[in-house]
Amino acid sequence: MLSPLHAAHYADAAVQQRAEIIENVCLARDTYRVRLRSPIIARRIVPGQFLMLRLTDVNDPLIGRAFALYDTVLDGNGEPTDLDIVYLAKGKLTARMAELTAGRFLDAWGPLGNGFPADPIEHLIMVAGGIGQTPFLALGAEFLGLRQYGCPPRKFPPSKRVTLCYGARSADMLAGVDDFQRMGIEVHIATDDGGCGHHGLVTEVLQSVLDSHPGPHRIVCCGPEMMMEAVAELAQRRGSPCQVSLETPMACGIGICFTCVAKIKDADGGWDYKRTCVEGPVFDAASIQW
Amino acid sequence: MQVQLGRLCLPNPILVASGTFGYAREMEHLVDLHRLGGILPKTVTQLPRPGNAPWRTVETAAGLLNSIGLDNDGLDAFIAHHLPYLRGLTAPIIVSIAGRTPAEFVEMAAELDRAAGVAGLELNISCPNVTGGVDYGTDATSCRKLIESVRQATQLPLLAKLTPNVTRIADIARAASDGGADAISLINTVLGMAVDWRRRRPVLGNVMGGLSGPAIKPIALRCVYQVARAVTTPLVGIGGIATIDDVMEFLVAGASAVQIGTANYYDPAVTMRLLDELPGALQQLGASSVQDVVGTIKRVG
Ligand SMILES: Cc1cc2nc3c(=O)[nH]c(=O)nc-3n(C[C@H](O)[C@H](O)[C@H](O)COP(=O)(O)OP(=O)(O)OC[C@H]3O[C@@H](n4cnc5c(N)ncnc54)[C@H](O)[C@@H]3O)c2cc1C
Ligand SMILES: Cc1cc2nc3c(=O)[nH]c(=O)nc-3n(C[C@H](O)[C@H](O)[C@H](O)COP(=O)(O)O)c2cc1C
Ligand code: FES
Numbered sequence: 001m002l003s004p005l006h007a008a009h010y011a012d013a014a015v016q017q018r019a020e021i022i023e024n025v026c027l028a029r030d031t032y033r034v035r036l037r038s039p040i041i042a043r044r045i046v047p048g049q050f051l052m053l054r055l056t057d058v059n060d061p062l063i064g065r066a067f068a069l070y071d072t073v074l075d076g077n078g079e080p081t082d083l084d085i086v087y088l089a090k091g092k093l094t095a096r097m098a099e100l101t102a103g104r105f106l107d108a109w110g111p112l113g114n115g116f117p118a119d120p121i122e123h124l125i126m127v128a129g130g131i132g133q134t135p136f137l138a139l140g141a142e143f144l145g146l147r148q149y150g151c152p153p154r155k156f157p158p159s160k161r162v163t164l165c166y167g168a169r170s171a172d173m174l175a176g177v178d179d180f181q182r183m184g185i186e187v188h189i190a191t192d193d194g195g196c197g198h199h200g201l202v203t204e205v206l207q208s209v210l211d212s213h214p215g216p217h218r219i220v221c222c223g224p225e226m227m228m229e230a231v232a233e234l235a236q237r238r239g240s241p242c243q244v245s246l247e248t249p250m251a252c253g254i255g256i257c258f259t260c261v262a263k264i265k266d267a268d269g270g271w272d273y274k275r276t277c278v279e280g281p282v283f284d285a286a287s288i289q290w
Numbered sequence: 291m292q293v294q295l296g297r298l299c300l301p302n303p304i305l306v307a308s309g310t311f312g313y314a315r316e317m318e319h320l321v322d323l324h325r326l327g328g329i330l331p332k333t334v335t336q337l338p339r340p341g342n343a344p345w346r347t348v349e350t351a352a353g354l355l356n357s358i359g360l361d362n363d364g365l366d367a368f369i370a371h372h373l374p375y376l377r378g379l380t381a382p383i384i385v386s387i388a389g390r391t392p393a394e395f396v397e398m399a400a401e402l403d404r405a406a407g408v409a410g411l412e413l414n415i416s417c418p419n420v421t422g423g424v425d426y427g428t429d430a431t432s433c434r435k436l437i438e439s440v441r442q443a444t445q446l447p448l449l450a451k452l453t454p455n456v457t458r459i460a461d462i463a464r465a466a467s468d469g470g471a472d473a474i475s476l477i478n479t480v481l482g483m484a485v486d487w488r489r490r491r492p493v494l495g496n497v498m499g500g501l502s503g504p505a506i507k508p509i510a511l512r513c514v515y516q517v518a519r520a521v522t523t524p525l526v527g528i529g530g531i532a533t534i535d536d537v538m539e540f541l542v543a544g545a546s547a548v549q550i551g552t553a554n555y556y557d558p559a560v561t562m563r564l565l566d567e568l569p570g571a572l573q574q575l576g577a578s579s580v581q582d583v584v585g586t587i588k589r590v591g
Contacts, residue, residue, distance in 0.1 A: 014319055016559045054556055059352040059504045063556050092349070109320065109558055251347045251354060252555035254320065256312035258332070258361045259347040273340055273361060278316065 013044040013151070014254065016109040018056060022082055023102050028175035030089045031131070032098050034106075035073060035082050041110050042072045042080035046118075046150040047139035048245055048282050051083070051110030052253040053093070061092040064109070066250045066277070068135040068222075070176070072149065083108075086175060088131040112253045113281050116243065118142075118154040122161070122216040126185075127206050127231050129167045129223025133176060135245055136164055139220065140185040163188065163209055167202025167227070171195035203230050210238055221285070222247070232285035242285035248276040263289035291568070293327070293547050293580050295524045296472025298410045298447035300382055302327035303547035303580050304537070304564050307528050308386035308412060308451075309333060309358065310502075310551040313372040314379065320558040325565055326381040327547060331372060333386040333414045336394045338364035343495035348484045353505030354552050355482050357496035360388060360417060365398055369405050377407025384449065388414040392436050396443045403444040411446050413437065413471075416453035416478035417500075427453040427478075430465035437469030449526060451475040452513075454506075459513050460520035467523040475526040475549065476513045480506050503552040504530040511543050518544025518585050532560060534567040538575075544585040 019036040027033050041051060052064035073082035089098040100106070116139055124143045126136040141147040145158030167190040168174045174196060180187050189197025190205045198205050206219070221231045222245040235242035251259040254277065261273035262280065264287050271289040274280070291302040305328035306314075313331045314323055323329065341361025348355050362368070368385075376383045385408050389395035395413065402408050415426035415433060426436045437450055450466035452459060454477040463474050479500025484493040492498075510529025517525055527545030531537060532553035540548050553560045577583045 016320055016557075061349060062352055062503055062552075063347075063349045063354060107557070249345060249347070251349075251356075252558075254312075254555075254558060255316035256310060257347065257356075257555055258309075258312075258341060258358045259344075259356070261341070261344060261346065261361070 014110055014112055015040050016107070017041070018105050019083075019108045021100055021102055021104050021106065024098070024100055027086060029172040031086065031173065031175040032089060033070065033084055033086045033176075034097065034100070035084050036106060036108060037082050038108060039079070039081045041108065042083050044151045045069050045072065045083070045111035046115040046154060047142055048116035048135050049111040049113045050253070050281065051085070051108050051112060052250075053085070053097070054107040055093065055096055056105050056107050061096075063251050064107070064253060065093045066112070066247075066253050068245070069111070069138055070134050071138045071141070071179075086131070086134045109253070113277060114279070116220060116245075116282050118156050119218075120156045121159055121218040123213055123218075124159045124162045125165065125206065125209060125217050125219045126163065127165045127202060127219060127221040127223070129202055129227040130169075131175075132221075132223030132245075132247070133164065133166050133180075135222055136220070137176060137179050137183065140164065140180065141183050144184055146183060161186065161213070163213075165190070165202050165205045165209060167191070167205070167223070169193070201230075202227065203234055206231065206234065210240065218242070221245070225290075228285075229290045232288065232290070235285055243282050244285050244288065245281045246276050246283065246288075247281070250277050253277045265289050291580060295449070295526065295546060296447055298382070298384075298449075298472055300327045300547060302565065302568070303541070304561055304568065305384070305526065305547055305549045306330060306554060306561060307549035307551035308414065310554050313376065315372075315375050317554075317558065321562060324380040326561060328382045328384050328409070329376065329379065330384045330386050330412055330549065331368070331376065332362055333360055333388045333417065334362055334365050334368045334398070335360055335388050336365050336398055338362065338367065345493060345495050348493045348499075350482070350484060350501065351505060353501050353503040354555070355484050355494065355499040355501050356479065357494045357499035359496060365401060369401070373405060373407055382409035383407060384410040384412050386412040386414050386451070388417060392439050395436060395440050399440045399444040399446070403446055408446060410449060410472070411440070411444065412449040412451050412475060413440060414451050414478070416451050427462060428456050430461050433462055434465040434469040437466055437471050441470040447472040449473045449475050451478055453478045454509055454513050455481045460516050463517040463521050463523070467521040471523060473524045473526055473546070474517060474521070475528055476517060476545075477506070477510045477529050480509055502530070504532060506530050507536060511539060514540060514545050515543045515587070532557065534564055534571050537564055537568065538571050538583070541580065541583045542585070542587045544587070546580070546584050
């Protein structure tokens, strides 16, 4: 069964480029925002899509890593020229990436994956855990009608309200909260240690947002698998439509290696492994066999 | 730029390896598929296989360890859904097949013989990630018998893809050659493992996996060199190829063509660059055709 979110074509707008780093700044503890010059990808990408990044001219790390679009940057004429990616420096590639300065390059290919569908909704509730907030700045901006993405640009009636429920280990790990607030997105925070916002789980914050805003809404979610499963379960219990963006390990990002599979339910009650990079990363929460 | 692999003629020696290029369509916007010397879609089995549980790949130093487990929808689905697109391409399509028994290989070969748009078959007798998958690649007699019976079932040119996970690869290659293979593809992945010591667990869902990428290039070159000395059958070099220097090393060591594998993952347009650079590299050796350089490595000592 094809998911209703299945991209019509595979990497049908993807290009491979050596992209110049315009800036690489620290946003929070171990968290950075890198700005890459790539007008072609910036013009084509939509929220929820991702690119693959790789260090130039080295064989270790060998394989590219997937990074969600944080936002595109416009030039003086309103044309997208750059891409912002927000990343947590925690491993082989990202630790090296954090050391790169403006004027250096990264190999990039994208835009990849299906992205979030442009279906209008009165209230969009975005739920993020860990580094899972990254796809939601552009998505929130688009749903508030403040920005357009894609080529040709996706256009649809704006939402009345966009909320971000954002869970992190501690206050110093929260990255980009100002960016979200500046956009007019309501931000509700939960931290494991209570250092900022609600002391506890992001699902508890989501619960109270749902209680105080019963109107037509849709939940979108990205973060650790356990959290996404909990959000999906809550959404199902409350009868709320819910989409999740999976962060399955990937090796190519373009559908040719079959690394990134997730169990997706089929029509006859069973499941099949589907490639997250081409059929996702965004799936209807109800279609996932957790 | 043309190369001849037994009965199979290819427009150029730059092919893409099975399992590392999906069903080609995924790549149509990143690569000009028509320029490729040959396309090997992901190995097809007679019946659908879900493949192994994640994690399916893990990166190692300059390499990639995988245990995909021949995830595919089976031969009927391949012929119905993928072959129509593939046969529309100008690049020759070499279908990679794997069977659990000689009968399965034979039935699949016969069915593909009847389907239009197939230039040749590669017998994957070397996948380390399925039980039974490597028997024909590790035992000379069963290798020869298998290829003999597949040859009787089809007119299509046959490539035999061998595993490096044997003591004497030249013995297996000789058997493949005796069985009637038009060409021998060397190598499939090298059996390996990754360990998460903190959790005291293997990293891969399937415990062991096949190593690919630049890390295995010296092993692949050694296999090509040894086999080139043992048989006159044309060879297809595979293993860690990512640059034009890599391509030339394989040609000089004895391969008539090469397949690009893991490099497609981390450098999707790699094949286009290799095709652009190949004429210049041949010229550096004063060669006017690919065949002029194949197996021209000098004996030392
Ligand atoms: C669609 C998608 C979007 C993504 N978007 C973002 C994003 O916006 N921002 C972001 O920061 N990340 C994002 N990621 C994750 C990103 O792709 C990388 O996985 C991440 O940045 C880590 O890469 P690395 O090379 O630094 O770490 P790696 O060295 O690859 O390690 C990654 C993690 O796996 C563990 N690990 C690695 N190898 C082993 C092993 N052999 N055994 C046990 N554990 C191991 C490490 O401890 C580490 O925690 C996204 C992933 C996907 C699939
Ligand atoms: C993820 C992955 C999947 C593979 N799947 C197949 C396959 O289905 N059939 C096959 O014959 N070889 C398969 N291979 C092996 C490659 O075709 C190739 O022989 C091997 O990777 C060595 O070449 P490389 O180092 O250029 O990747 C696979 C390799 C990888 C990395
Ligand atoms: S990451 Fe290679 S198929 Fe999805």
